[in-house]
Amino acid sequence: MRRATAWLGLAAVALGAAGCIDDLPSGVRIERPRVLAVRVRIDGEPQRAQPRPGETITLRWLTAPEGGAWTGALTACVAAPGNTGLPRCMGEPFAIAPPGPPSARPTFTLTMPEDAAGEVLIGGVLCEGGTPALPEDGLPTCEGESATTELVTFDLSLATDQPPNRHPSWDDETFMLDGVTWTAPDDPPATGCAEAAGGAALPRVPRRGEEEPSAVRFSSSPDDREAFEELVYGDPPSIEEMREELLVSHVATAGLFSRLSTEVFDDDAPAPEVSWRHPDAEDVPDDGLTVRFWFVVRDGRGGMDWVERAACVVP
């Protein structure tokens, strides 16, 4: 009961910390090479997100910004049960995916053991501009002076006798920027985009102030929200019928989204929308600034999909 006082205090500290957090980098802007997502691909069934024992999967990673030279090293093991602390292996890894050639979309291939069940823990390191190393003791690292190290972990649930989880999909969804259809970019120029801009793949966006952000709207299909069962601890523990809630992460190389992510949890809600504040005036050159966007949708159970967009901001 006395814990309530501590909570009150923590709230006070949290409120006091609000100002400090404002000064820290926000996750909605790409300010360094980052890993944004991974998608499990199963041969023959690209929409299935849960492999079965014995199946081979391909992990394809989404990184930002464009043009990165990523490589990495991953291991896969049976996940030890646990609710706290960092993910741990139960026993030795059953597979090691060695470094591949540098790529902006690194991929790895792993085969699930025939006798595997439950959760598989995939972990390792992705390196931009460096060489991965998996020491016997300690955490993986990236070797190289200018290397960016990104330690990653991914809990992959193996399929059971229940219908397997499927990836949500952007394929049938539409995006709009300030009310205009917005399509995937077609290799936009990194600088001087003003001349090329103007179509659906590279909208031309005259820079506006803080009070006039752009509106980004996208559609979402209710079919992407699958039903599933989940264990809930209690007295006694129970299995609850749940339905997926989609989490859409949006990041950009410039400007600022009004929130970290967008949640899709109501079938009757209108098309999801998020506002995007334009870059500061001094960051926009006369010949335009190419801003790249990534939208990643997650179903909370390992299913993922992403799309890219671009826009040219002009003074």
Add this chain to the structure above:
Amino acid sequence: MSERVVRAGGVRLVLLVLLASLGITAAARAQEASEPQLTPPELEDFVEAEVAPEALPPPGETAEVVLTLLIAPDGTVREAEVFRSAGEPFDAAAVAAARQLTFRPASRDGEAIPARIRFRYAFDGPEPVREEPEAPEEPSEEAATTPARPGALGGRALAPEGEPIAGAQVFADATDGSVSRQGETDADGAFTFEDLPPGDYLLSVVADGFEALDATETVAPGEALELTYRLVAAEDEDDDEAPHAELGVTARVERPRREATRRTLQRDVLTRIPGTRGDALRVVELLPGVARPAFGTGALIIRGAAPGDSEVFVNGVSVPLLYHFGGLTSFYNSRLLERIDFYPGNFSVRYGRRIGGILEVEPREPATDRDFGGILDINLLDSSLLIETPLWENASLALAARRSYVDFFFSEVVPPDLFDVIAAPVYYDYQLIFNWRPGNQDRLRLFVYGSSDEFRTIFNGDEFARPFGLELSTQFHRAQAEWRHVYDDTFQQDVTFAGGWTGLVIQAGEAFGFDAEFVPLTFRSEWKLELAEEVQMRWGIDWTYTPTILSFRGPAPTQTEGQPAQTDPDAPEAAAAFDGDAYRPGIYVESTLTPFDPLTVVLGLRLDYYRDISDWSFDPRMTFRLRVAPEWTVKGGVGVFSQPPEFQQTAPGLGNPDLDPITSLHTSAGVEWEPDRVWQLEVEGYYKHIFDRVVGTPGGLPPFFTNEGIGRIYGAEVSIRANRTPDFPIYGFLSYTLSRSERLDNDGEWRLFDFDQTHILSLAVVWRIGDGWEAGGTFRLVSGNPYTPVTGSLYDVAADTYRPIYGPVNSERNPFFHRLDLRVEKIFEIDTVRLAIYLDVQNVYNAMNREATAYSFDYRERADVPGLPILPSLGIRGEL
């Protein structure tokens, strides 16, 4: 001061009027400006106490009744209580007669004020009938050759600082009533009574500005007894004395120390300590052995124990919180406080179910010496009102209430686009005290008190971002009835029954919800029996029954202390609804033994049952105090202390109902030095070991908690205190604690406790400047709390979140915390109104002490979260 011997018929009346002291308020007010001229009351019209002749004592014997009288400013006797009984019908006759006495009232600077005095009636039996001996016996050889030689009684009366007191009235009354002498001290404070018949004498020393002193001395044949008496300043609120009167006048009785360590704080000093905004309970943070809580938590961390290991009591009944939101204000109005008893360890078996320390809040009795009184306090954060009034004879009532008004402007200062404020931080508390003494042997008290803290806000959401609501609410309300019955001088019983309601709501979005209602019922009954002068017994029942309704949904519960938040975002949730109770009866017995005069040993046993875990605990404890010299006392103690696991740790579905009680062994030893009534020095060392500590299971898996933890805490405390006295304009205290508190979880390695603070230095000084001005400062220098460093981060791709990688638990420490608080107060006396204007500034030089660390989304960058910035609090207080 006067003494009169009146003979009337067969009843000899000895009137001994002792000015005990001038009142707390009267004297305190006087002292604010200048030292007053005090004049004791004098008897003007005497009234005999009459009993039927057949009720008189046997021939040659005397029955004495000593009364405590409250003399009103009009000279009438407002209260008359038996201080020392002679039994009936003498007590009743004495009280009836005393109520008719009239006095010239006590005065201060010529103004009549109330005063409390001692007054004695002596009922002599008839003169013995002398019969002629039939045949005179030959005197024995011894009687003939060794007549009873007279003795002498002399000594000196000294002020607390050792200065002689000249002109003090000294009375020596033989306890058999045969001799009554009066004298006066000379310039050296010396007095002498020669040629006293051997026997026991009640010696009384009375001097203006000092407490009257009573002592019983034995004069041996042919011997001269030389004594030195050190008087207590009338204003001095020393910690070892229990004020014995209502507002206005105080008489004192020494309350012998029993516990190895009990630190008592009196209200008059407490409300003047800078940095507390006049809040007495906040001074506890400055005491040795008390760690500094992180800003805003208001946690009570005593001798390295977890906050939940210590307990706050209001007259024996526990309350769930000490401070309101933010830790700036306590839940109890300081002006309704008599004192605070703080037991950092080795406490009495009277207290159970806790292994840390105890903080006992003793409410004061409402005033009875005036028709109406009130205090209104207005400052920048909250306002409070206190009123008190007598109701009828020996009955009085006080009512206080306080409310914050942060909510009035909170919504104006928070960013409107960030969150909607549903209920801004607001707190209130209230206290009602009814006190009634229906007779000389009974006292009834009723407390009704409560507190509420509430904060609700919703971070703006829409159809695509769930609104994140944060709701924190703690409320409790209590009604507490107490009855004290004094069977006789040696036997007393105290009965307390309390009931109430406690509500607790913690809601953080949809991810975490905790809603609990408790109906705590407490019954305590305690008996005290003095078997002999050397043996006192105390035994009692301590029974609690708490029906509880609880609902929880959130991450599976886990150990909070010693583990930074590491909940796996993919882990299953926990949900539980509980409708049950916690039934915890306890019994205890304790004996205080004085095998020889300077040694006091307290032995205690306590037995508790915890129905929620179906387990027992048995706690033997022992403390001792040995006065090795008049100014030096050695003390120590050892004992076993037990407490049940926290509620959520054993609730079915959330925790492990099979947990055992947590046990701790306390050991301590120390020394006290009191050269006079001003200065006190105390040094104490301690070691505590904790067994069966509740820790989380590895991985946080069911059953979630086990008893696989242990702990060890050791340290030393030094404190120097300058008491508040009329003659010395400065008072305060300096305390330093050196400690280390460690924990071991499961089979891991020893680590630091979350709130381990190696060095805790506190200095509080108050200077009475004069002319109503008072100023003071408090400085704290404390080791920063340990924390677990973040050494990296891991991107959890499925959850799109970075998870911190921690280094060794609590392996780094925040920088030293340091802060200076200042307080200035000016008091104006306007007729019967006392007006105080005060400025209390916390963190005067705006030290940016790091309280926590904020991290960027990927834990690659960090920023300090500072604690309380400079916080001035300007207030005005009016007292009627």
